[in-house]
């Protein structure tokens with residue numbers, strides 16, 4: 576028998592009676608869960624204050640901030656952004672602290688997407 580480079584041995588299978596099983600492990604990429612940050616309407620927080628909050632903590636333009644503020648005002652709540660747990664938690668804490676310091680009842684919460 577002539578041996579090609581791929582057949583460096585003429586033995587069929589040196590493992591006596593053993594069958595070979597090849598297993599492939601599928602590695603699934605796990606993306607971190609995302610969290611929606613929600614702003615809630617109330618009757619007392621001034622519209623301009625909410626617009627300012629959205630510009631300051633969510634990096635929105637004045638026009639985007641005004642639009643989202645109006646959605647909250649009309650519908651009761653709106654998603655203002657989607658973030659990792661840690662970032663969402665920080666945004667909620669920043670908004671709640673800022674509102675409290677200005678004595679406005681504005682509420683901001685987060686929920687898993």
Ligand code: TYC
Nearest residue numbers: 615616617620621622647648
């Ligand atoms: N409803 C408030 C008002 O009429 C405005 C407002 C908008 C308050 C959005 C909270 O998340 C809010 N002054």
